[in-house]
Amino acid sequence: MNKINCNVIGDLLPLYVDGAVSEDTKKLVEEHLAECAECKKAAEDMEKELVLPVHETVAAAESSFLQKMKKTWAKRKIRTAVISVVGTAVVILGSYMALTFPQWIIPYESEDFSVAVEDGLVCVYYTGEGGINCSYGYDGEDEFFLYFTRNPWSAYVEPLLERGEQKEPYRYQIDSVERISKVYYGEFSKGIDVLLYGKEAEMAAQTELIWTRDEVMP
Numbered sequence: 001m002n003k004i005n006c007n008v009i010g011d012l013l014p015l016y017v018d019g020a021v022s023e024d025t026k027k028l029v030e031e032h033l034a035e036c037a038e039c040k041k042a043a044e045d046m047e048k049e050l051v052l053p054v055h056e057t058v059a060a061a062e063s064s065f066l067q068k069m070k071k072t073w074a075k076r077k078i079r080t081a082v083i084s085v086v087g088t089a090v091v092i093l094g095s096y097m098a099l100t101f102p103q104w105i106i107p108y109e110s111e112d113f114s115v116a117v118e119d120g121l122v123c124v125y126y127t128g129e130g131g132i133n134c135s136y137g138y139d140g141e142d143e144f145f146l147y148f149t150r151n152p153w154s155a156y157v158e159p160l161l162e163r164g165e166q167k168e169p170y171r172y173q174i175d176s177v178e179r180i181s182k183v184y185y186g187e188f189s190k191g192i193d194v195l196l197y198g199k200e201a202e203m204a205a206q207t208e209l210i211w212t213r214d215e216v217m218p
């Protein structure tokens, strides 16, 4: 085989392998490759080692880059979502606690309060506005202490939500009239609540006697 021919073909091979030659050149190269095992092998090696690996590498790099980007975006999205959910929850919880945590005692006013015996049970009624909570202390015998509180939520938000609705008076059911002989109202020392044994006199001094059994059952 003509060595000059081989050199010329060798120069053309990179272009041929890239498909960047004219039809005439392509034909010329293929005619030579059909006859020259050495150049054919060179062409095959070039196709394997240069062309394909480069394409594969680029493709692999592109896809791994894209996947990395996708993962990064997904992570960012998740992080942003988590931060906004947690942030919103904290704000809502904080607002709710600020509105419900403070407990304001409702002072005893006889037009809003009444005590009645109903079905043998001593009950305290409150007809004022808003939702209320009850704190109580009971000596386990015959004296019952209680006071009602409201928080900013029940004082300001609930009346807006329930505007126009006919509201039942708040009813707190104490116990059987046979067991209860005195009901006191007032904000007795905090922390005593149910555990008031032996502190009845102290609590009675801080509170107002609002009901005695003797009045209704002499």
Ligand SMILES: [Zn+2]
Pocket: 001, 005, 006, 007, 009, 032, 036, 038, 039
């Ligand atoms: Zn050749």
